[in-house]
Amino acid sequence: MARSTTGRSRFKIQRSLGIEIPGLGKAGALERRPYGPGQHGNKRKKISDFAVRQKEKQKLRYHYGIREGQLVNYVKKAKKDKSQAWMDSLLITLERRLANVIFRLNWAPSMLAANQMVSHQHVLVNGKKISVAGYTIQKGDVITLTERGFASLNYQQAQATPRLPSVPACYTINGKIATAVDLPLPSDIPFEYAGQLVTEFYWKVKP
Incomplete structure (x- = not known):
């Protein structure tokens, strides 16, 4: 699991990146100070x-909510996929991580909270408890929470104030049961990013 991120560091991270990052939870950094960190951030x-x-x-x-080494491993795996551009393969794989699915279903208010719900065994996939945040969801998988998961503060908070306005079309929710009816698309990523720049950053990474 990635290292915990405090509210203050969430504030700094989003200011330095110049964009709100949904997975970090609601920090309101850009609303309060729409320029970079530091006393000269507005220059x-x-x-x-x-x-x-x-x-x-x-x-x-x-x-x-992943470490650099994890991201590099995902990049290596994506570059082995010759069926599509490796950047698309990377994004689809990241979107299929179980912790991300719990977050995108609005069952957790942040990626850290989703990681905690998975590691505490509050998540069921096809009726089995899964405790690995990076578990890859497949098309047709059925996802739900345990009774403790639905009663948790994380779930209650996410339901009261959803971090994102909608659930991706690749998931359907019937009551408290979600089904992955299709694979996610690169366009499902809930923030602006420049994929070409990521491709250029990792151009030396070998599959």
Whole structure:
């Protein structure tokens, strides 16, 4: 599981990236101070090409709550998939992570909360408890929560104030049971990102 992120660091992360990252939960950073961190954050600074590319891949890291090593492994796996552009394969795989699915179903208010629900064995896939946040959801899988999961503060908070306005079309929800009726699309990513810059950042990574 990725390291916990405090409210203050969420504030700083989103300011430095210049965009709200849904997976971090609601921090309201950009609403309060719409410029970069530091006392000179509102002054223009020249940013290197490397820094620009790094910022784009950091969006993925922070949203999905994964470490750099995990992201690199996902990149290597995606580059082995010759059926489509590797960046599309990467995004689809990240969207299929179980923790992300719980977050996208609005059953958790943040990716960290979704990770906790999975690790505490509050999540069932096809009737079996799954405790691995990176478990890959397949088309046709049925996802639900245990009684403790539905009674948890994380679930109650997510239902009261959903972090995202809608659930991706690849999932259907019938009562408290969700089904993956299709694979997610790269366009399901709930924030703006420049895929070409991520591709350029990891161009040296071998499959």
